[in-house]
Amino acid sequence: MQRPRFLPDNMSLLLLAVVLTASIFPCSGSIALGFERLTSGMIALLFFMHGAKLSRAAVRAGVTHWRLHLTVLLFSFALFPLLGQLMKPGLLWLLTPELTMGVLFLCVLPSTVQSSIAFTAVARGNVAAAVCSASASNLLGIFLTPLLVSLLLSNANAGHSALDGIMKIVLQLLLPFVAGQIARPWLQAWMEPRKDSLKMLDQSSILLVVYVAFSEAIVQGLWHQVAPGMLVSLLGISAILLALMLGLTTLVSRRLGFSKEDEIVVMFCGSKKSLASGVPMAKILFAGPSVGLIILPLMLFHQLQLMVCAVLAQRYAERQDT
Template sequence: MKRPRFLPDNMTLLLLTMVILASIFPARGSVATGFDYLSTGMIALLFFMHGAKLSRQAVIAGITHWRLHLLVLLMTFAAFPLIGMLLKPMMLWLVTPELYIGILFLCVLPSTVQSSIAFTALARGNVPAAVCSASASNLLGIFLTPLLVSMMIVTQGENHSSLQAMLKIVYQLLLPFVAGQIARPWLQSWMEKRASSLKMLDQSSILMVVYVAFSEAVSEGLWQQLPLTMLLSLLVISVVMLGMIMFLTTFASRRLGFSKEDEITIFFCGSKKSLASGVPMAKVLFASHTVGMVLLPLMLFHQLQLMVCAVMAQRYAKR
């Protein structure tokens, strides 16, 4: 009965399918160009729906717990990037510089929303605070992630300034998000009735971007540059980083005197990274031929965090 928690979730299986499909049948030429325009439009729609789904009442209700939210944000946007930089000598010994860029990108992403809240609820933590922290992390990530990328990552063959990155984030991600927030009063009931269909649209947007990114990467010789040993090294790095950030979130929350419910919220919101935000942001921030390589660490870490958090949520729930 416990075995399913270690199996890949449906989204991970679909992502793997897209990678295999792009490896066998990569989109090229005018087809690739058409898919690229389509994925850009779907990303804008994705962030519009994120804006429409985000409850302002839930965010306002949780703002008073500022110490908890500040600690989660520090773990997400300060401690995690610091881990990525401190482990640089080990990482560059194990993986290529291109994969290390993907690891640093993973480190500066915001927290997940849905799974952070779900695991907090399962573990009997402070769910309202989790809603607020995860939502705030994603909202601030629209600004902080490209800023941190411009400070920490020098993309090969690209000359992205922080201003250019911010402008792309504004018109491709932030403006649709704000439009969704404005439209929320009119769309809320309609979206609630069609939650399952909209979730499929969410996932389709991410899958489309992954297919386009890996098609480009395969055309550039991705699998010739990436042996199996490199993927195993990437897995080891992901395990080390996840273990370090989980230790830090637990240690800091206990040292600062948070309750067990708050500790659970800090643990799950502060140690996770968002695939839903990371995929579209990678497409905006990096050259198209590098996006596939950049996304590999995130896709691997995504599955690892889900499996480990499922186990930890069960342990917390039994306390």
Template structure:
């Protein structure tokens, strides 16, 4: 049975369940320390799997369409952060400084892979180009996102020092990713055979990091600092940012004379942010007490982008 387009996806439902669990039964003391070490190991495993799953052939196949890929990268790593920075006076009136840091972090993340490709396919867009752009965005994000965090977020005092963050990026994210790429020829058939099990491992890693992050945030008084009205404001702000980016991607792609198929790819790849990359990166880049608040805007934006893009994909498909 097909899920109604406006209901949350299973992963989002699980995320909210984990947040509720952390709110009622936060990990403390020795248990929290043990979970934190386990989460660090799971993050390394997660990026190893990302490296092993990412097809170099898919990236090389679409690399000749450089104008499209360049435009997607500009929206992902330049226009998004500029929108977040330009809205700062308004956002700080509605949100706490910690949530604004979460908005900035959301804006510097790479694009999604699976959903960008899936929506492009449903909308009858340029799927090979979507595979290339989304994959390249995630690969480059390992390098670009930490640099952007040091540029636009460090001023708010919520991230680790740049040297500490870069070292953590290297040994927790980059080295496992490169190792996955190197052993991909050996593991490819096995990973395809057990894709369902590996997806569960992938999602479990994210859920564990979210539980650890929100446990720390709850112990620090998260819900006393975050009234319901502020949550609604955060959801509205996410909608405004998404609308701005989607409107700009459509306008610019048409202005530059891209075909409708290429426009679809630019819209879906250039307007999304990756929860799968964002959760472990936040764990690495931010102090433990700040991770829960930093991830909240990303979790809301993630569900919103799925609902809006589902509607957009259907409308494109009917053209």
């Protein structure tokens, strides 16, 4: 049976369960310290496996389409942050400073990889170019996201220079990723029949980081700081951001003369933000209980983008080729 279009995916349901668990049974003290160490190891393993899974042939196939990739990168790291800055006065009026920081952090994150490629494939778009664009966005995000955080969230990130953030992310995310790429020839045959198990590893790493971050935030009184009306406001802000980016990516793609297949790539890769990269980056770039509040906008945006893009992918798939 086909999943109803607006039914949350399994990962979103698991995220909700983890937030509820952290709200009722938050970890603290020595247990929290043990989980912190475990999450660092899990994140390194997560990016090692991402490196090992990325096909070099698929990336090479899409690398020559530089106009498309540059367009996607400009949407992810220029226009998205600009929209966040333009909305900042309204964000500060509607949200707490920590949630405002979370929305701005969301705006400087790289694109998703797996879901962007999956939606492009469903929509009958240029899958090779999607692999290249999404992968390039994540690799460049290792350097660009800390730099943009330092520039746009300087007050919140006091004590952490852009170079500090980049070095931490290089050590904890990029080096494991490169090691995975190097090990790919030996691991590829072993990984192929174990895709489902490896997907569970991806999800477990993210869920563990979310649990630890929310536990610390709960201990510090998270739900006393976020009223139900503020959650509604946050969902509305996420919807506005997503609608603007979907509209702009489509409009610009057509103005630049991209084919329908390439338009699909720009729309899906340029409008989406990565939970898989964003949660580990937040853990590295921000300290203390604010991390739970900072990743809350990303979690809401993640769910919204999946539901909306699933509908759009199906509509693109049903188009008549001329």
